[in-house]
Amino acid sequence: MNFKNAEGQLARWLEVLSSYNMKIKHRPGNQHRNADALSRMPCKQCDFDKDWEKKLVRVNVVTQAPPIEANEAVICINDGSDENKTLLVLQQEDENISLVKTWVFNGKKPLFKEIGERNYAVKSLWSQYETLKVDNGLMCKEQSTGAKLRVIVPMKERRAVLQQCHDNKTSGHLGIRKTLGRLKDRFYWPGMRSDVVAYITGCETCARRKGPQKRKRAPMQIQRSGFPMERIAIDILGELPKTANDNKYILHSEPYDDGKRSSYSVDIMYELPREVKSIPANKWVWELQERMEDAHQFVQTHVNREMRRQKQYHDKHLSWNTFNKNDKVFVFFPVRKLGQSPKFTSYWRGPFKVLKQYSDVTYLVNCGRKGRPQVIHVDRMRQCKDQRLLGEPLLGERLQGLEPSNQVSEMNDQAQVVGESA
Numbered sequence: 001m002n003f004k005n006a007e008g009q010l011a012r013w014l015e016v017l018s019s020y021n022m023k024i025k026h027r028p029g030n031q032h033r034n035a036d037a038l039s040r041m042p043c044k045q046c047d048f049d050k051d052w053e054k055k056l057v058r059v060n061v062v063t064q065a066p067p068i069e070a071n072e073a074v075i076c077i078n079d080g081s082d083e084n085k086t087l088l089v090l091q092q093e094d095e096n097i098s099l100v101k102t103w104v105f106n107g108k109k110p111l112f113k114e115i116g117e118r119n120y121a122v123k124s125l126w127s128q129y130e131t132l133k134v135d136n137g138l139m140c141k142e143q144s145t146g147a148k149l150r151v152i153v154p155m156k157e158r159r160a161v162l163q164q165c166h167d168n169k170t171s172g173h174l175g176i177r178k179t180l181g182r183l184k185d186r187f188y189w190p191g192m193r194s195d196v197v198a199y200i201t202g203c204e205t206c207a208r209r210k211g212p213q214k215r216k217r218a219p220m221q222i223q224r225s226g227f228p229m230e231r232i233a234i235d236i237l238g239e240l241p242k243t244a245n246d247n248k249y250i251l252h253s254e255p256y257d258d259g260k261r262s263s264y265s266v267d268i269m270y271e272l273p274r275e276v277k278s279i280p281a282n283k284w285v286w287e288l289q290e291r292m293e294d295a296h297q298f299v300q301t302h303v304n305r306e307m308r309r310q311k312q313y314h315d316k317h318l319s320w321n322t323f324n325k326n327d328k329v330f331v332f333f334p335v336r337k338l339g340q341s342p343k344f345t346s347y348w349r350g351p352f353k354v355l356k357q358y359s360d361v362t363y364l365v366n367c368g369r370k371g372r373p374q375v376i377h378v379d380r381m382r383q384c385k386d387q388r389l390l391g392e393p394l395l396g397e398r399l400q401g402l403e404p405s406n407q408v409s410e411m412n413d414q415a416q417v418v419g420e421s422a
Contacts, residue, residue: 087151088137094154096121101139104132119391121155124190141188150188158189158389162199173209176200191390202387207330208346210382218320218361218378220311224303227296231255255296320378323363327354328384331367331376351384 006014091097099122103109109129115122125132131142133149140149153161165171166179174182180196189195200206225231238249323329330350336342349367356364361378368374 090154090157091139091152094156096125097139097152097154100125100132101134103129104134104139121190121391125152150184150186153187153189155189155391158195159199161187162195162389166200166203167205173203173206195389198385198389199387202385204351204384207382207384208348208350210348212332212334212347213379213382216320216379217314217318219318220314221359221361222307222311224307225255255292320361321381321383322360323354323357323378323381323383325354325356328352329354329365330382330384331365332380332382348382 091101096119099118103126109126112126115126118126128141131144132152133140133142135149139152141152142149161183162179165182166173171179171182176197179200180193183192183196223231232253232255234251234253236249237252240248240250242248328351330348331352332347333349334347337345352365352367354363354365355373358364358375362375363378363381364373365376365381366373367376
């Protein structure tokens with residue numbers, strides 16, 4: 001390492017340490033044993049015990065509820081009833097798990113033609129019959145890497161498990177890979193990977209935190225003008241020296257069909273240039289009109305060819321989405337709040353509803369203040385996907401009232417007890 005010309009992380013460390021009044025002294029490694037002992041495993045000469053991992057005291061980190069026993073754990077079903085049911089009862093009430101559990105109890109795997117009319121969940125568990133096991137009355141699945149067991153979750157409880165493992169404050173809205181790894185540690189159900197992908201891609205909180213769509217590009221729209229000043233561009237020019245009337249800015253307008261930059265606004269605000277001061281005012285206005293008409297005629301003869309050339313270059317790599325009326329979308333607002341880090345800013349707002357389609361790339365969306373409609377380009381829009389799990393009905397037919405509850409914490413406790421007993 002070069003301390004004289006430090007760069008990167010080393011330079012930042014030196015800058016931080018330079019603000020302190022201290023003296024740095026070198027200590028040889030043979031005298032620095034207190035820190036060296038913390039970073040090394042004990043050796044055989046130091047009475048190393050091979051079973052040191054088994055003697056460690058297990059510490060359960062409580063994230064939502066205090067530890068409870070497996071036989072006392074209860075799970076509240078979101079069906080509006082006041083009855084509390086355990087995970088064992090939930091598996092017994094599930095038709096698919098009850099059928100597979102009878103196969104495991106009897107020790108006989110049926111033929112595939114006998115389950116031809118069953119759904120995908122039963123057929124998936126049938127194909128994994130050798131890894132299924134009943135532990136303390138609970139249907140579990142053995143890990144392929146070891147003897148650890150994973151509890152099979154009933155299909156109607158999948159959403160509650162995903163809400164607790166993704167939407168909960170202690171979960172942190174992690175991505176697909178980390179959420180799936182967290183679920184695989186204790187739970188299993190057929191189609192778990194596809195359900196995790198569908199649930200996270202439809203999470204509104206995660207969608208608002210995403211960055212802009214860099215690869216999206218809609219086709220260029222050509223708008224032609226038929227006469228001068230039909231389409232104009234407006235901009236504010238400044239800050240300029242103050243005039244006699246204390247004006248510092250110019251509202252500058254320029255026609256789209258004029259190929260040359262003009263300084264007419266500056267001439268009007270300040271004074272005419274010296275070379276045109278001698279020209280009478282009426283004559284100067286007529287000359288200005290003739291110059292604008294000549295420029296418009298010159299542009300009209302070349303504008304069609306140039307528009308096609310620019311559109312051909314722009315439309316080489318197109319990638320954009322199309323939306324229909326009443327579709328739910330997120331709208332991108334690149335607004336940075338003063339005093340707030342951009343890492344914690346939600347640039348996507350919504351979901352909003354598409355009210356009308358104006359063109360191939362513009363839509364009317366109710367994303368303004370107090371629900372006022374605004375015309376939004378397709379590059380600033382993103383589809384709001386539905387969190388529809390495998391086998392669930394459509395959003396309009398789905399039962400309401402599925403709020404995150406404490407039931408999955410009890411599921412975690414039961415799954416941990418089953419894993420330790422295995």
